[in-house]
Amino acid sequence: MSDPEKITIPPVPVRTETSPKRGTFPRRALRECLLSESAGVGPTNVLIVGAGLNTVYGKSRCPHEPYQLAAMLEAATQEYQMTIVDSNPEVIADIQQREIIFYPVEDRDWDYDEEDEAAWNNYLQDLGLIDRIIHKIPDELQSAISFIRLASSDQGANRIDELVYQGALRRGVHIAKIPDTFLRKLANGEVELIQGDIAMTHLPDDHFGFCSMMNLLCYLDVETQKSAVYTVACSLKGGGVLVLNEHRAPGGKTPLFAEAGGWLGEPELQSLGLEVVDVTDNNDKSPDFRVIDKIMRKKSIPSVVDRQGIEP
Ligand SMILES: C[S@@+](CC[C@H](N)C(=O)[O-])C[C@H]1O[C@@H](n2cnc3c(N)ncnc32)[C@H](O)[C@@H]1O
Numbered sequence: 214m215s216d217p218e219k220i221t222i223p224p225v226p227v228r229t230e231t232s233p234k235r236g237t238f239p240r241r242a243l244r245e246c247l248l249s250e251s252a253g254v255g256p257t258n259v260l261i262v263g264a265g266l267n268t269v270y271g272k273s274r275c276p277h278e279p280y281q282l283a284a285m286l287e288a289a290t291q292e293y294q295m296t297i298v299d300s301n302p303e304v305i306a307d308i309q310q311r312e313i314i315f316y317p318v319e320d321r322d323w324d325y326d327e328e329d330e331a332a333w334n335n336y337l338q339d340l341g342l343i344d345r346i347i348h349k350i351p352d353e354l355q356s357a358i359s360f361i362r363l364a365s366s367d368q369g370a371n372r373i374d375e376l377v378y379q380g381a382l383r384r385g386v387h388i389a390k391i392p393d394t395f396l397r398k399l400a401n402g403e404v405e406l407i408q409g410d411i412a413m414t415h416l417p418d419d420h421f422g423f424c425s426m427m428n429l430l431c432y433l434d435v436e437t438q439k440s441a442v443y444t445v446a447c448s449l450k451g452g453g454v455l456v457l458n459e460h461r462a463p464g465g466k467t468p469l470f471a472e473a474g475g476w477l478g479e480p481e482l483q484s485l486g487l488e489v490v491d492v493t494d495n496n497d498k499s500p501d502f503r504v505i506d507k508i509m510r511k512k513s514i515p516s517v518v519d520r521q522g523i524e525p
Pocket residue numbers: 235236262263264265266267278298299300301304409410411412426427428429432433
C-alpha cells in the first residue's frame with residue numbers, strides 16, 4: 214500500500230475536480246478485450262479522443278478516462294503508450310500539468326452517485342492506494358470545485374448552486390495521485406497530447422490497439438462524425454478495439470448509430486473494417502437520452518477500410 218500522506222497538492226494553475234465514473238465503459242472494454250488476452254502481446258498503444266468533460270458548467274471537469282485506463286494497465290504490468298486528442302486547449306493543459314485527481318465527498322442529490330464511488334474505488338485498488346479524504350479543503354483547491362456553480366440568470370437557481378457549493382466545501386474531497394507510469398510517460402513522450410479536432414488530426418495508420426471516443430460524437434455534425442470515425446478506424450491496427458457510444462446529451466443531439474436514427478449502420482461499419490462485438494443498450498431512458506455503448510473490433514484486413522465506402 215502506498216502512503217497516502219505522500220500526496221502533496223502541487224501548485225499548478227489548472228485544477229478541476231474529477232468525474233470518477235467517466236471512463237468506466239472503456240475500462241471494461243480494455244479489460245475484457247485486451248488485458249484478458251494480453252499475455253505475450255507486447256505493448257498496448259491506446260488512443261483517447263475527447264478526454265475532457267464538456268463545459269456546460271463553464272469549466273471542464275478533469276478527464277478521468279486516461280487515468281482510469283493507465284491505472285488498470287499499470288496494475289496489469291502492461292507496457293503501454295497513450296495518445297490523447299482533444300480540441301480544447303484547457304483539457305490538454307490540464308492533463309499536461311495535473312499531478313492529483315480529486316472529487317467532492319458525494320452529494321447523492323447532486324452530481325455524484327454509486328457509479329462514481331465504484332469507479333473511484335477501482336482506481337484506488339488498481340494503484341494500491343487507500344481512500345484519502347481532505348475535510349478542510351485548502352484554499353488553492355476551493356476554486357477547483359467551483360464548476361458546480363452554474364452561471365444562471367435565475368437567482369433561485371444560483372442560490373441553490375451556492376448552497377451546493379458551500380456543502381461541498383464542508384464535506385471535503387477524495388484525493389488521489391495520478392498513476393506513476395502516466396506521469397513518467399508524459400515526461401518521456403510515451404504519453405502524447407495532441408490539441409486538435411479529431412476530424413482534421415493526422416494519426417498513424419494501423420497503429421493503435423485500443424481507441425476510446427466516448428461522449429463526443431453527439432456534439433459534432435454528421436460530416437465531422439464521419440471524418441472522426443474514419444480517422445480512428447484507419448489508425449487502429451487489425452484486431453484493435455474501438456469503443457463508441459450514442460449519447461444524446463444536452464447541447465449535443467446528432468445521432469450516430471443507425472438504430473437511433475444516425476448514419477453508422479452495418480454497411481458503413483463493414484466499409485470501415487469494423488465489427489461490433491458488444492452492445493449495451495440502455496433503452497429504458499427517454500428517446501432524447503437513449504444511451505448505447507458499443508465495443509467494435511477492426512477486422513484484420515485493413516484494406517477493407519475505404520473512405521469512398523462510407524455512404525454520404
Ligand atoms: C463530453 S466530453 C467527453 C469526455 C470523455 N470522453 C467522457 O466520456 O466523459 C467531450 C470532449 O471532447 C472534446 N471534443 C469536442 N469536439 C472535439 C473534436 N472535434 N475533436 C477532438 N475533441 C473534441 C471536448 O473538448 C471534450 O473534452
